[in-house]
Amino acid sequence: MTDPTQDPRFLQNPYPTYAAMRSRCSVQAVPTGSGGHLSYMITGYAEAREALSDPRLSKDTATFFADKGSRRRLHSAVAHSMLASDPPRHTRLRKLVTKAFTTGAVAELRPFIGRVTDELLDQWPAGERFDFVADLAVPLPVIVICELLGVPETDRPDVKRWSGELFAAGKPDVIDAASHAMADYMAHLITAKRRHPSRSLLDRLISARDGDDRLNEEELVSLAVLLLVAGHETTTNFLGNTLLALFQHPDELDRLRKTPDSVPAALDELLRFDSPVSTATFRYTTEAVTLGGTDIPAGVPVLIALGAANRDPKRFPSPDLLDLDRDATTHLSFGHGIHRCVGAPLAKAEADIAIRAVLTRFPGIRLAEPPDHLDWRRTRLVRGLASLPVLA
Template sequence: MTDPTQDPRFLQDPYPIYAAMRSSCPVQPVPAGSGGRISYLVTGYAEAREALGDARLSKDTAAFFAGKATGRRLHPAVAHTMLATDPPQHTRLRKLVTKAFTTGAVAELRPFIAEVTGSLLDQWPAGGRFDFVAGLAVPLPVIVICELLGVPEADRPDVQRWSGELFAAGRPEVIDAASHSMAGYMTDLIAAKRVHPGGSVLDRLISARDGDDLLSEDELVSLAVLLLVAGHETTGNFLGNAALALLRHPAELHRLREDPDEVPAALDELLRFDSPVSTATFRFTTEDVTLGGTDIPAGSPVLVALGAANRDPARFASPDLLDPDRDAGAHLGFGHGIHRCVGAPLAKAEAEIALRAVLTRFPGIRLAVPPDRLEWRRTRLVRGLASLPLLA
């Protein structure tokens, strides 16, 4: 039994490894740290969808780790977010944030997203080399979510840095320190907003806490941290992955360049092709479960590989081909079930506006280095580029 994510080739291209595992068995045990512990990795589409909707797979990490010595000092506001809860707590918390990300609410943000996109692209050198990740994919969603939450402009670089450090695979001390920095910052920001309230999403959550008593203080800080991190991490990776996918498929790139109005219809296929979230957040079985023909004992961690599921040929024909005409609406790039990404409408709006603008303003855009020299972020949870050097 080996951990496929430790293969040196995994970061560059995990899909052949996932395919080999799926063809062997769509649900199989893999090592989970030291001490002989194991998790169960799900790589098949049908099995992933089933797992994501199975109430016997809990997300209550506090219950799972209670009494277990982990040696970690992750701040509770990061360790126990809405993503780490089950109904009815999850239902109550999700209801409080959903209104901020409805299709209608996102439509009102589109002019601001377009304005930010334009200002970022204005900084790209004409005919020169630039980094798509640092120049657009990361700052755009950071600016948008910070604006939504009322994070002052001067504080945004720190927020961006802490968020990146929270995904530093193999560096627990960095992750733990970043969790305390982020939680401490949001605690101070909430205190400041109580003195000088505004009209942001965070202000509305504070009102729900202080006025209607719908949130505990810990829950308020945790929701603020979650929205700040999740509000840009997925989108930043999505933008970088989508741009690379198009650059590596010249016919599809040319097609969208000739008719940018086709960009919205291509988004689901881009999400399916190279999912920005590689593995769904932590789950564990509350009783014995049989999934994909594999018996999983109660109390076992289950890792749902969304990227692997989206390349399952049993669900998507010729899954390793990028096909904008494909009906890819059933992809699992944003998850599935009650924990499906609440910010999906915002992420798709940002990606649509950004990709359309880049294709329009930089028709000759191309890779500045060979694809095999691109650097990927060293993290299991998300899949994203550390940089994407391009030439205009």
């Protein structure tokens, strides 16, 4: 048995592979890693949505790997993050985070997002070739989340590098080292914030209360790292995937060019069409589970392919067509259930502002390379372009 997602063509376009897998069975065993270990991959929408909210699928990564004699040395603040925890701990942490990470805070950021976007686009002389990923999709969300958390501008290049290294597929030593660098940096920043408070999100996390409950030091570091990484990595992919999808559907691109105020309503369909998160973060069965007619034994990893679920024709007819009139609000790109992404409003605000600005300021923007020549990030967890050359 071979892992179909390791085919080199998969990174370029995973959807034919997902469709072929789903046609055989919406939940099936696939080999992962070495040693003949099996995981179960979910490619059907109904099964993915069910799995995302099934309490028998644990996200307690540290416990799972502790039993396997793992030699990994992730920083404990990263290994025990909110994203890798179950209730009641997850419930407690999320409640404290949502008190600080409000929609009001995102609304207050919109003018700042707009100014940063304009400053970045000011560097694009019309008619020249640029890399949309390097020149906008990467720096915009990095600047925004660092501003939100209160990361000084001089530290942002290091933060961006460490964040990228956390997604270094097949390089566990690099990932582990980056987790320590990022966590250590955040611990120092939290100490500095206590000495010199401001109005940043990190300050609000430090002071967050739920009755007598508050975040301890490791939880603060853990949440700061999580929000920083999640706050820009997936948004970068979202922006690049969105513009490429529009290039590949010129009628829909032309529609948004003519009516840029319709961009917000189009974002859910664009998220559904090419999810910036291809596979949901790690889960494993704590007991035997049956999903989609497939029996999954206890103690095995379950890979929920969000990108595949979003292209399930049982839920979204003609799923390989980008249709901006489609009601795609039930897409799974931000997850579902108690672990749904808390940063979804920020990601959509950034995409709304950035895509509108690009189409308004550069109505003739076009792809500078054939789509099959584009370079994609080499990881199964997220789906994003390494670069997107355009002529503005």
